[in-house]
Amino acid sequence: MAQKSKDGATSALGQFYGYGIQEARFLHHLLRSGPGDTVALECIDDVSGVQNGEKYAEQVKSGLAHNPISDRSIDLWKTFANWLNGRRSGKIPAGTKFILYVAQPYKGKIARKLSDCTAKQDAKAVIAMIRKEFWGDAPHFDKRASIPEKLAKHVNVVLSASENAFIDIIRAFTLECGVGAPYDEIAQEIASAPVGAENVEQILQRLAGWVRTTVFARIEKGHPAVVSRDEFHTEYVAAVRKFDRSDTILPSYATPPTEADVQAELLLDQTYLRQLHLIGAEQETVYDAINTFLMAATDRTEWAKRGYIHRSSLAEYEAALKRVWASKKMAVKVQMRGKPPEDFGTLLLSSCLEASIPLQGKTVSTHFTPGSFHKLANTLDVGWHPDFASLLVPAGGVADVA
Structure with missing residues (x-):
């Protein structure tokens, strides 16, 4: 027995x-x-x-x-x-x-x-x-x-x-x-989603419990045990918001470039580096610009590939950066009236690189905003020297800068 x-x-x-x-x-x-x-x-x-x-x-x-x-x-x-x-x-x-x-x-x-x-x-x-x-x-x-x-x-x-x-x-x-x-x-x-590893177990338990109670409720009412992705997604988002706060931060996937990467970038003589040369930037500033420029590019690619951000959010982010640049430029113009253009550009650069601007409502890594400013400088959408637009006009083109 x-x-x-x-x-x-x-x-x-x-x-x-x-x-x-x-x-x-x-x-x-x-x-x-x-x-x-x-x-x-x-x-x-x-x-x-x-x-x-x-x-x-x-x-x-x-x-x-x-x-x-x-x-x-x-x-x-x-x-x-x-x-x-x-x-x-x-x-x-x-x-x-x-x-x-x-x-x-x-x-x-x-x-x-x-x-x-x-x-x-x-x-x-x-x-x-x-x-x-x-x-x-x-x-x-x-x-x-x-x-x-x-x-x-x-x-x-x-x-x-x-x-x-x-x-x-x-x-x-x-x-x-x-x-x-x-x-x-x-x-x-x-x-695999952008949630903190320490919160995965709590989120899993919440979702597993919700699935079981939802299916039971369907069966008790004599309905098929069918759940739509849309109603599940509402519960999933609620669980993430309850237990996880990493959804307020965009995780960085960038690593600092190697010395070989830096030297390769210097050889390219990109426009954002020429912008720095116009204001007499020190070597440390130039190297920092290369690091943030390349790391920001990596993060933009990874976030888009992993679905963390929508491509329209990047356009909105760059528009916000240009507004910040224009505002700071006006303030620096008053503050540096009569000063050499190199000093004007150095102060404007420093002021912009200190800005902290969220992307899609989320906090970004410290390299991302500076690297994004340098990206805009590379396309002459912003600049540091007061006359950068005329000094760095692309061959056969005309810079269009507000």
């Missing part, structure tokens, strides 16, 4: 773990979704939804007790049999993408071959290989009778299906294997 109780408890725990994997995948899909997307639990599959206008159906396997994608795994062939039956009955719409997610990092030769197929001819070749392995050579198929009954129940459904129907599923099929800890994968997804 004790053994039976223990086995029963183990089985129950395995089922609980399996349901937990489904919840984790549900949350993971929501985190990776975009505007207008939806994610559903236990509708047309374990997890399903619409992403970028495309429907998908996902089977979720815990892999806790055995490898569910081994070549002769009942789980593997039952999955494909269910998808074929779902397509045949109309429960699974045409054009649906199919995903088999295994929480553990298992391997399966046939499953991987099926996942790698994209061309019709490749899919046909894999089907022929599978038939030969399980059924033997045509036309007698003498191996078919020796397939274990429980496995044959699903393998034979798959191999007896219309070849075109099986090919359609194969070409739409993707195998995903986890690392054995689905919530760790979700934590990595959250950490």
Whole structure:
């Protein structure tokens, strides 16, 4: 009796773990979704939804007790049999993408071959290989009778299906294997956004709790367990704002340039450096300008690539810098009346480089504002010497400076 109780408890725990994997995948899909997307639990599959206008159906396997994608795994062939039956009955719409997610990092030769197929001819070749392995050579198929009954129940459904129907599923099929800890994968997804690492666990717990209570509420009302990305995103933003304050700071991805980088920049004789030479800037000031100019360029690229800022925000930021420059220029003009132009330019430069201007409402690193001023100086949108516009007119062009 004790053994039976223990086995029963183990089985129950395995089922609980399996349901937990489904919840984790549900949350993971929501985190990776975009505007207008939806994610559903236990509708047309374990997890399903619409992403970028495309429907998908996902089977979720815990892999806790055995490898569910081994070549002769009942789980593997039952999955494909269910998808074929779902397509045949109309429960699974045409054009649906199919995903088999295994929480553990298992391997399966046939499953991987099926996942790698994209061309019709490749899919046909894999089907022929599978038939030969399980059924033997045509036309007698003498191996078919020796397939274990429980496995044959699903393998034979798959191999007896219309070849075109099986090919359609194969070409739409993707195998995903986890690392054995689905919530760790979700934590990595959250950490990939600009949030403080110390807050990831709190944000994850908040989102996981929200998903569970939201799904329960849908079920209790007799509604499908479907959550839109838009309602989830509202909760996600609220969680980040509650637990994380790093969303007020744009993280820098720039590193100081090497000496070789600095020397290469000097050889280019860029306009922003010529601007500094006009006011007799010291070597230290020139080197600092190169550092901030290059580091700011790196951050602009990384922020745009990672989606931290919108490209329109950079234009707005540069417009703000030009307003600051124009304002400070008027103040310096009064303060330095009668002084040498080099002194005028040095004070204007110093005043601008001390400015602290947020980008998209967020604080930037200390090198970014100075580097952005030098970027504007490089295009002659701003300048330090009072006559920079006439002294540094590009060849064949006319500087347009307010």
